[in-house]
Amino acid sequence: MASTLVATEVAPPKATSKRSFARLMPSRSPKLIAGLIIAGVIILWGIVGPLLVGDPTAISTDFFAPPSAQHWLGTTQTGADVWTQIAYGVRGSLIIGFAVGVLATVLSAFFGILGAYIGGFVDEGFSLFTNVVLVIPGLPLVIVIGSYVPQEQRGLFLIALVLAITSWAGSARVLRAVTLSLRNRDYVAASKVAGEKTWRVLVVEILPNLIPVMASQFVFAVIFAILGEAGLSFLGLGANNTFTLGTILFQAYNDLALTQGAWWWFVPPGLVIALFGAALSLINFSIDEIINPKLRNQTRAARKSWGLTSEQIKRLEKEDIK
Structure with a gap:
């Protein structure tokens, strides 16, 4: 009696790949x-705002005029x-920030x-250079570099370059530590x-395993x-001749807005x-929940303290993954 073998193809688990990708994304929460x-509102304002307003340097006879229908x-x-001026200033600050x-x-x-x-001498050389940059005080170095550059040459991208030189070393140390752990994993050895x-x-x-860390650092x-x-x-x-x-x-400050009571100029x-910094901090907290599992456990414990049942907690966690 002859027996026939029927070959069946097993479809790849698409749902598993979607779930693994979803774990790299921040969970939906009120703070996120x-x-x-x-x-989003501030970024949209910085992009669209300068296209809808006039010249920020235009002068008029309304000196220190309070907010009104003509001047919001x-x-x-x-x-x-x-x-x-603030519409142009938001755009300038965003350019420097993202650069x-x-x-x-x-x-x-x-x-x-x-x-x-x-590894080897390359890692030792990079690590030594990173440590040297890390121990140099950032703010004094920025002030020294900024004062050395002539005022007419201080543009947005030059200021961004100065700030970037003093802000990468700490993140490099974190990425180095995580990479040292990842390079010894089995799947990396199998690829080699x-x-x-x-x-x-x-x-x-x-x-891909460093994306949450790099996003938080960004x-x-x-x-x-x-x-x-x-x-x-x-x-x-x-920066010179530009608005931030x-x-x-x-x-x-130079035009004595505080003593003149012109709060609408500096507030x-x-x-x-403050709002943009708070918004990015809230986003960063959500990214940290991916990096640090303890934060996810704290979130789960907080939901239990709200008096939710186990089914409601599981439903919320499924919605966070989707």
Whole structure:
């Protein structure tokens, strides 16, 4: 009696791949939603706002005019519209913030991930250079570099470069430690044995596991850059012939807005900086829940303290994964 073998093809578990990708995304929570909404509104304002307003340097006879229907946020000492200046200032601060975030992330990934994976004298050299940069005080170095550059050459990207040079070392140390742990995993060793090239092992096997860490570091670098630029501008070392939130505060301080009672000149830009920093911090907290499992356990424990049943908690966790 002949027996026939029927070959059946097993479809790949698509749901599993979707779940693994979903674990790399922050879980939906009130703080994440609030952070995304606030940050999205400010970013949209920085992109669209300058296209809808007039010239931020236009002067008028309405000196120190309070907020009104004609000037929503009042005017400056020269009669310039504060609302218009803040629209351009948000765009300038966002350019510096995201430029520093990208540059700092690239530098930290190069010196942290590449050095740790290659090992040997390359890792030792990168680690030594990173430690040297790390022990140099960041703010004094930024002030020295900013004061050395002539004022007419201080543009947005030069300020971003100065801030990026002083903000990547700490992130590189974190990425190096995580990469040292990942390069000894079985799947990385299997890729090496299979003859995979170095760049493919880094991009395919190691880098996806570092995405949450790098995303958190990028968000922190953006916050540091916006606050650092505001500090430099307040000291008179900011970008020249351009508007940022820091330069607006510097002009308000120089023109004695506080003593004149012109609160509408310095409170709105400071409030925008505070709101954007708070929004990015809320997003960063959500990303930290991926990196640190203890935070997820704390979230689960908090839900239990709300008096929810086990079925309701499981339903919420399933919604977070989707």
